[in-house]
Amino acid sequence: MSYLSTQNYKGARDYYPEDKRVQNYIFTTWRKVVESYGYEEYITPLLESYDIYAAKTGQEIVNEQTYSFTDRGGRPVVVRPEMTPGLARMVAARRQELAYPARLYSIANYMRYERPQKGREREFWQLNVDIFGVSTIDGDVEIIAMADQLMKAFRASEKMYTIKINSRKLINAVMADYLELDIMQSQLMIKLFDRKDKMTPEEFRDQAAAIFDTDKTEVGLKHIAKLVGAKTMQELPPSLLETSAIKEVQALFTLLRERGVHNAIFDITLMRGFDYYTDIVFEVFDTHPENNRAIFGGGRYDGLISLFGVEPLPTVGMAPGATMMEEFLRAHKLLPELRPATDAYIVVLGDTLAGAQKLAKRLRDEEVNVAIDITGRKLDKQIKAAVKMKIPFLIFVGEEELKAERYTLKYTENSAEHKFGFERLVATITDHRVKDTDI
RNA sequence: GCGGAUGUAGCUCAGUAGGUUAGAGCGCUGGAUUGUGGCUCCGGAGGCCGUGGGUUCGAGACCCAUCAUUCGCCCCA
Numbered sequence: 001m002s003y004l005s006t007q008n009y010k011g012a013r014d015y016y017p018e019d020k021r022v023q024n025y026i027f028t029t030w031r032k033v034v035e036s037y038g039y040e041e042y043i044t045p046l047l048e049s050y051d052i053y054a055a056k057t058g059q060e061i062v063n064e065q066t067y068s069f070t071d072r073g074g075r076p077v078v079v080r081p082e083m084t085p086g087l088a089r090m091v092a093a094r095r096q097e098l099a100y101p102a103r104l105y106s107i108a109n110y111m112r113y114e115r116p117q118k119g120r121e122r123e124f125w126q127l128n129v130d131i132f133g134v135s136t137i138d139g140d141v142e143i144i145a146m147a148d149q150l151m152k153a154f155r156a157s158e159k160m161y162t163i164k165i166n167s168r169k170l171i172n173a174v175m176a177d178y179l180e181l182d183i184m185q186s187q188l189m190i191k192l193f194d195r196k197d198k199m200t201p202e203e204f205r206d207q208a209a210a211i212f213d214t215d216k217t218e219v220g221l222k223h224i225a226k227l228v229g230a231k232t233m234q235e236l237p238p239s240l241l242e243t244s245a246i247k248e249v250q251a252l253f254t255l256l257r258e259r260g261v262h263n264a265i266f267d268i269t270l271m272r273g274f275d276y277y278t279d280i281v282f283e284v285f286d287t288h289p290e291n292n293r294a295i296f297g298g299g300r301y302d303g304l305i306s307l308f309g310v311e312p313l314p315t316v317g318m319a320p321g322a323t324m325m326e327e328f329l330r331a332h333k334l335l336p337e338l339r340p341a342t343d344a345y346i347v348v349l350g351d352t353l354a355g356a357q358k359l360a361k362r363l364r365d366e367e368v369n370v371a372i373d374i375t376g377r378k379l380d381k382q383i384k385a386a387v388k389m390k391i392p393f394l395i396f397v398g399e400e401e402l403k404a405e406r407y408t409l410k411y412t413e414n415s416a417e418h419k420f421g422f423e424r425l426v427a428t429i430t431d432h433r434v435k436d437t438d439i
Numbered sequence: 440g441c442g443g444a445u446g447u448a449g450c451u452c453a454g455u456a457g458g459u460u461a462g463a464g465c466g467c468u469g470g471a472u473u474g475u476g477g478c479u480c481c482g483g484a485g486g487c488c489g490u491g492g493g494u495u496c497g498a499g500a501c502c503c504a505u506c507a508u509u510c511g512c513c514c515c516a
Contacts, residue, residue: 007507053516064440065514082516115440117510198512275516319516349474383476398474410475417475 011114011122018390021338023125026154026322026329027107030127033153037146039103039129044086050076052085052307065112079111083128083319084276084304091132092308100133119293119324129298130317137252139316140280140300144252145259147284147298147318154325158263160332161295165252165282166270168299169245174268178240179223185211194271196228233266245279252280276301280316291331296320343429344409345386346372347379349398356397359407359422366426370395387412393429 008014015023031041053062062068067079080086083106091098109125116122129146131139144163151161175186188211196204205221212220223237230236233246233253240246249266256264264282272281281299286292298318306312329335344363348356356372363370371391373382386394396408407425410417411432420428 010507062516065516084516112515114514116508120515273515347475378473379475380472381476385476387476394475396474400474408475412476415476 009122011116013121013123017340018338021340022326022335023322025336025338026325027125027127029153030107030150030320031105033146033150034105034127034129037103037142037149039105041106042087042090042104043106043108044080044083044090046080047077048080048086048089050078052089053078053081065114067111067113080108081110081112083108083110083126084301084317087128087130088304089308091313092305092310095305095310095313098132101139102132103130104132105129119327121323125322127320127322128317129319130315132313132315134316135302135314137248137255137280139314140252141255141259143298143316143318144256144264144282145261147282147296147320148256148259148261148264150320151284154329155334156328156332160287161263161328162285162287163261163264163282164267164270164285165249165264165280166267167245167249167280168277169279170240170243170249171268171271173243173245174227174240178227178237179212179220180216181211190271193269196269227268230266230268236268249280272297272299276304278302282318284320286328286331288328288331291327293324295324295328339392340390341369342371342389342391343369343433344371344393344395345382345389345391346370346395346397347382347386348373348376349379349396352398352402355402359395359397359402362422363426366430368426368429392432395425 013019050062050068053066062078062081066081069077071077087104087106091102091104106128107125108128109123111123114120114122129143131142134142144165148163171190172186175181175189179186179189181189189208192204192207192211199207205224208224209217209221226237233241233250236246253264253266270281270283272283277299279300279302281297283294283297286295296319298316300314300316302314303312304315326335346356346360353374353376360370360372371386371389373385375382383394392412394410394412396410401407406419406421408417409420409425409428418428
């Protein structure tokens, strides 16, 4: 007979306790930051009707990259590949009654049928943060400032990442008025801008030239050179500096600086697909030479909930993924030493299990998380098991200890050992825990 | 969907030109050590050499296919 394979499903990951601790650390940090800005958690169902995804542009993506099936009642459904449509459905359903601005977040898993590669899995976890009902730039500022705060909450320094910002409104003006491209050409040019970092300057120039009408190529290339060469907005061609889009971007940068965001830069080649974003878009980039890529991004999408037949709502959101976040933290050595939730392991000596169980219960009543060795095996085996589980404290319980009500507490990291009465035992363990998690 | 790289013990890998019972380090496990892990010493388990086919007297090595992992392209809501 052949045995079952222990291999997990392609692109999906098992989280053993040591992996899950990392994931929990990321989730906890996210939650702490967004809740500090007054965002509240929600969740939508894992399955959605096929329609709400098909309604968005890019049906090809929906058909090829979603897990979709027909349920037993003949309804076409998809496993959510992202949060936004489900969230839009939720908000649209209570369009009139929600309190605005509505600040909402969720941490959930998603599935996309794609070829897995570095930083991309078929099942992945994301934070989604959105603010509904703010049409001014202050909404964009809040989300981007929060993105910055997320990075800082992981102890990232400003040298480790940059925040690239662009404006879809500005791009549209650039394509139509400055480069004089029609809609088809604009789309091609936007795609090309998006890929700019993946090619040599020569390749970029040649491909750009191919997009222009032949009689406009020369002028067009000159204009492109000016655009791409602009490191700040001030270096942009004067005709563009007069547009309202650019003034908005300038206001955004000023406000970000006031909020303590110092590493935001303007980047006219930043695109972020071209589905539903309508104005400001941004991306947090890793500056580490070996992980030079986008960590996450977001932007403004003002039209989405009108798909559900209700009044549109201005919306800004972002969606950091756990996979990229983890890679960033590893690349910059920012992952702290993470311990299990178990504080202590009771090593049972001789025939004292009953007494040790009583002690365990008393400790649990004091909110100490304690595991007890119930195997009756030799002492060194018990210790090894606890050390392997990375449990910080050992408590030795034998005849002597039970009689005297003084227990030997051992700190596994440095082998320090003391005899304590119950109160001191609890205090020592609890104190250590507070220090350890509050690094 | 397209292209490259890689699959030998739990992990990292070695395996010469195709030649007998497939190796190392680490890890695991038992003991030295019946109230103390890491160090040391002695023992032990663990391999359909990813899978299927082919070439050959003979394949872990060569060929084909396939699956998986991984990097990149496309795409990235």
